[in-house]
Amino acid sequence: MVHIDFATGEETEVDSHPTYELDPRGRVWAQFSSPLIRRRRTGELIGVRYLGERQVIRTLDPHFAEVLARLETLSDGDVSALSSDENEQRWVVSFTHDRDPATYFYDHATGESRLLFRSRENLDPRDLAAMTPVTVTSRDGLPLPCHLTLPVGIEPTGLPLLLFVHGGPWTRDSWGFHAVAQLFANRGYAVLQVNFRGSTGYGKAFTQAAVGEFAGKMHDDLVDGVRWAVEQGYADPDKVAVMGGSYGGYSALVGASFTPDVFAAAVDVVGVSNLVTFLRGQPEQAKANLAYNWYRYVGDPSDPRQEAEMMARSPISRVDQIRKPLMVVQGAQDARVAQAESDQLVDALRERGTPVEYILMEDEGHLFDNQDNAVALYRAAERFLNEHLGIGPRST
Known part of the structure; x- marks a missing residue:
């Protein structure tokens, strides 16, 4: 400074x-x-x-x-x-x-x-799970700051694992109370949050290492985090799920379509399925602000060569690879990631006869600020993941 x-x-x-x-x-x-x-x-x-x-x-x-x-x-x-x-x-x-x-x-x-x-007088701290900072080394040697939350009162061995991916991607996970991590740890999951390359707060080089790496090394970092959790004995490799919102939703779709053998199930919340239509659909007043983030890191769809590369990094181009259970959640009033992003993916899957659970909330936008909607979302996600990872109910 x-x-x-x-x-x-x-x-x-x-x-x-x-x-x-x-x-x-x-x-x-x-x-x-x-x-x-x-x-x-x-x-x-x-x-x-x-x-x-x-x-x-x-x-x-x-x-x-x-x-x-x-x-x-x-x-x-x-x-x-x-x-x-x-x-x-x-x-x-x-x-x-x-x-x-x-x-x-x-x-x-x-x-x-x-x-x-x-701040949370209704919760007993003794029932809540500790969040532990850990560092995972990526396959190309980059240190990845992560956070691991393990359930209370359960041997931390061979657990179902939820990889919860932050949005942005130009933000970061940090230590503190995380409601989603606590919910799923309470249900017996290990929860891993990976600050993949492109996350902010770790220096310019770490952020810029994500240029051109959507569905590439950014996703490799997430997979490397999963492999670390398996190698450490925390996670059952057959019971790994990925979930996130916004960019995290895109990551969930990339997991389902680019690395379907890694994940047993995926939950996409307001995620981008098609990078080209997503950027073309941004309001005109927002496009001037895209030059140094989306256009630089992902591409400009007005350039045919870049458009082709963006399509290759879009889950919509790999719907034929999606074969594990997928839940898609969308707010009909979302002005950032339009409903069309979810509609086109769900339509393509259903045309192929691939099962997909689609939840469209008519009165919700991008951040699911309505408490009733948020509760409904996570109840549905819990039920979906428990079912497809073969986990019985556990509630305390």
């Missing part, structure tokens, strides 16, 4: 970390805090957040360093939302946590602290 003098152009380094990048999540998602921690009264920078396996805060102010050291004794989670009075004596701090996110009060003058509330 540097300070730039606009008058002279001079750059002065403010802070850096030898390994981690600035925590980028607060720039994208409102529920995450800014990477910059500022003094309430003056706006002066007093701390900087970096993110690797876990968050690291580097302090730029002696008083805040003292405060932070005390705050970090309140929870073994990561400091998230943080505020103080103008004298920086009384603080309210929230913690990201894989099982017990909570918010505390702390008085630096007296040393007093107390729990204000737990």
Whole structure:
């Protein structure tokens, strides 16, 4: 991080970390805090957040360093939302946590602290599964930061495995409470989340390693994560499923069509089936923003050579390879990944006589913000995966 003098152009380094990048999540998602921690009264920078396996805060102010050291004794989670009075004596701090996110009060003058509330008071942390950061090495030697969640009270050997793929793809999975991972761990699954090449927050080279690698090395990274889980003994290779939304839905379709022998079942939620029609269907006002992401990483469908390459990386071009159980979930009001992306795939499969379960939610968009729809989605996914992976019901 540097300070730039606009008058002279001079750059002065403010802070850096030898390994981690600035925590980028607060720039994208409102529920995450800014990477910059500022003094309430003056706006002066007093701390900087970096993110690797876990968050690291580097302090730029002696008083805040003292405060932070005390705050970090309140929870073994990561400091998230943080505020103080103008004298920086009384603080309210929230913690990201894989099982017990909570918010505390702390008085630096007296040393007093107390729990204000737990974010998920209806859940007992003892029933929830720990999320463990692990690193998997890809077949071409790239370290892949991953997160593994194993069920509580079950020997972690030969388990059914859910590979849950994040969207974007220009975002990342990180340590903390993950509702889907907890749901399926509760049902006896191991849950693996792989930060494949192209994920953000691990340096420019890691992100740019995904240029031209949709359905290529990006997918190889996911398969390498599965193979690691099998080799470690956590997963039964005959009971591996893949699921995700948006780019994660595309990955689920790639898994079903490009590597059908790896996965016993797949769940695609608002995923892209045809990269060409997806990009051609973007609103005109959005196309100017595609040059440095989709056009660079995937291709420009107005160029015939690139169009052909994009079709070759599209699941719609390999419907004849889909032979394992597939569930497709789509929001009819989705403005980002249009219903046509799911319709054309489902129609092609049904024309071939290939079974596919299709759930179309008429009142939903891209993110499934309606709680009833989200509950219905995951109930259906749980039932579908249990059925096709041969897993009996387990609920606690």
